[in-house]
Amino acid sequence: MVIASEAGPSKSGREKEGSPEEKDDRTFECNICLDTAKDAVVSMCGHLFCWPCLHQWLDTRPTRQVCPVCKAAISEDKVIPLYGRGSTKQEDPRNKVPPRPPGQRTEPENNGGFPGFGFGDGGFHMSFGIGAFPFGFVTSSFNFGDHHHQRPAHGAGRGMALLDEDPFVSKIFLWVAAIFIMWLFYA
Amino acid sequence: MANNIAAQRIQREFKEVIKSDEVAKCAIRVELVNDNYTELKGEIAGPPDTPYEGGNFVLEIKVPETYPFNPPKVRFITKIWHPNISSVTGAICLDILRDQWAAAMTLRTVLLSLQALMAAAEPDDPQDAVVAKQYKDDQEMFRLTAKHWTAKYAGGPGGNPDFEMKIRRLTDMGVEEDQARVALSSYNWDLERATEQLFS
Ligand SMILES: [Zn+2]
Ligand SMILES: [Zn+2]
Numbered sequence: 001m002v003i004a005s006e007a008g009p010s011k012s013g014r015e016k017e018g019s020p021e022e023k024d025d026r027t028f029e030c031n032i033c034l035d036t037a038k039d040a041v042v043s044m045c046g047h048l049f050c051w052p053c054l055h056q057w058l059d060t061r062p063t064r065q066v067c068p069v070c071k072a073a074i075s076e077d078k079v080i081p082l083y084g085r086g087s088t089k090q091e092d093p094r095n096k097v098p099p100r101p102p103g104q105r106t107e108p109e110n111n112g113g114f115p116g117f118g119f120g121d122g123g124f125h126m127s128f129g130i131g132a133f134p135f136g137f138v139t140s141s142f143n144f145g146d147h148h149h150q151r152p153a154h155g156a157g158r159g160m161a162l163l164d165e166d167p168f169v170s171k172i173f174l175w176v177a178a179i180f181i182m183w184l185f186y187a
Numbered sequence: 188m189a190n191n192i193a194a195q196r197i198q199r200e201f202k203e204v205i206k207s208d209e210v211a212k213c214a215i216r217v218e219l220v221n222d223n224y225t226e227l228k229g230e231i232a233g234p235p236d237t238p239y240e241g242g243n244f245v246l247e248i249k250v251p252e253t254y255p256f257n258p259p260k261v262r263f264i265t266k267i268w269h270p271n272i273s274s275v276t277g278a279i280c281l282d283i284l285r286d287q288w289a290a291a292m293t294l295r296t297v298l299l300s301l302q303a304l305m306a307a308a309e310p311d312d313p314q315d316a317v318v319a320k321q322y323k324d325d326q327e328m329f330r331l332t333a334k335h336w337t338a339k340y341a342g343g344p345g346g347n348p349d350f351e352m353k354i355r356r357l358t359d360m361g362v363e364e365d366q367a368r369v370a371l372s373s374y375n376w377d378l379e380r381a382t383e384q385l386f387s
Contacts, residue, residue: 033195057290060257068289071289
């Protein structure tokens with residue numbers, strides 16, 4: 001134990017030593033493959049992974065779903081996909097959708113045309129989760145009945161609070177949003 | 188695919204670990220055994236203020252194809268007297284090498300965890316029951332025995348003339364040296380009982 005705690009400070013010291021460029025790269029490395037995260041997702045405890053990597057980890061230990069970094073409880077339906085500008089340019093994100101979690105993450109119609117995100121390319125799939133903070137919570141509440149997991153005690157961030165709101169209220173919001181989208185399309 | 192991740196990750200980890208502070212301080216070391224990154228040799232310096240101080244402990248690290256989703260298989264090649272490590276096979280009882288493994292752990296964290304285990308044994312979750320019993324019943328006897336093993340197998344400092352003499356008595360009777368050491372260590376260096384056990 002003594003040794004491990006001694007190693008702590010020296011580790012952070014080492015990470016500061018790297019060139020700024022190297023350090024920046026490492027910030028966006030997947031915690032499993034140690035490569036730059038592809039199809040990135042972030043857990044509620046804030047740890048970054050490639051979706052395929054995290055999926056394989058959860059698959060390997062179906063009875064013990066914990067974060068590979070901090071061991072907080074995690075689950076497939078409570079990871080947030082990250083869509084960076086660079087990544088959408090390089091590859092059509094729709095190609096990346098199939099391996100992502102089912103349920104709310106593949107519900108395209110409900111988030112398709114949210115304002116502030118381009119309709120032009122018809123990227124229904126890709127629009128999920130970006131910039132549309134309220135929608136994240138709407139779609140999450142979709143699966144409330146059957147996918148509810150205990151949330152990790154210390155992993156509850158600001159956004160988590162929304163997930164706990166009354167599903168009924170959420171559904172109303174959903175319908176309002178849907179009507180709004182329809183209006184945008186046909187106006 | 189899985190194999191690919193394993194090799195790629197070990198490659199990255201290897202680069203990381205050889206640049207680490209702990210390597211600079213000679214606390215840990217990693218060496219490649221083959222070109223396809225499936226087997227490595229680890230080395231841990233015995234932690235200070237333990238019977239392992241001054242010793243250098245070599246580990247066999249086998250990387251499974253499913254790494255990092257499953258832990259590496261690690262065992263001590265250097266013989267060691269420790270409640271959580273088999274004095275015969277070098278097998279290790281450590282939770283992170285079993286069900287508490289997490290995919291973000293690395294060779295570096297494994298080696299540092301092992302070093303921490305050397306500094307703080309867990310006799311209630313033993314790998315070697317005989318060592319664990321001694322550890323609980325007679326701390327001083329344990330310390331002397333572990334120190335003797337460190338001197339003998341890990342290049343640690345100091346000898347123990349009394350222990351050496353007893354081993355020689357047994358080897359003179361045709362007992363193989365390592366076997367004599369295990370028997371004597373197991374019986375708190377009671378020559379009579381160790382002899383009895385060896386010749387029964
Ligand atoms: Zn990854
Ligand atoms: Zn985490």
